Amino acid sequence: MHKFTPALILALAAGTFAGSSLALTSAEYSAARDRINADYKAAKAQCDKLKGNAEDICEEEAKGKRNIARAELEQQREPSDKNARAVELAKAKATYEVAEERCDDLRGEAEDRCEREARAAYDAAVERIRGK
Secondary structure, three states: OOOOOOHHHHHHHHHHHHHHHHOOOHHHHHHHHHHHHHHHHHHHHHHHHHHHHHHHHHHHHHHHHHHHHHEEEEEEEEOOOOOOOHHHHHHHHHHHHHHHHHOOOOHHHHHHHHHHHHHHHHHHHHHHHHHH
């Protein structure tokens, strides 16, 4: 049986309060959200200089980075297993969306194989993340 000494209780309480002090203020959250959106707009503007599928790939990469950053911000704002999984899912989805766009550069069976492989990798990642 464990004995809880006053020193241990104080240490546990201090750790609890220290963890909560890391939460973002409303202003910090808003500023971070604005920075994420500005970064996305700047990346998307760079994509507009490209043509064809290269532009589509660039846009998917920009969207993926934005979505990952948003998920990470939510995890930073409110750390939890649910939000940690959301970050991992955002990463998996971004990887999948970019891979799908890259497959469009291929034709015929090579394109089909590429899409199947991208989907299989995504499905495996989702299953691993949800299984945690």
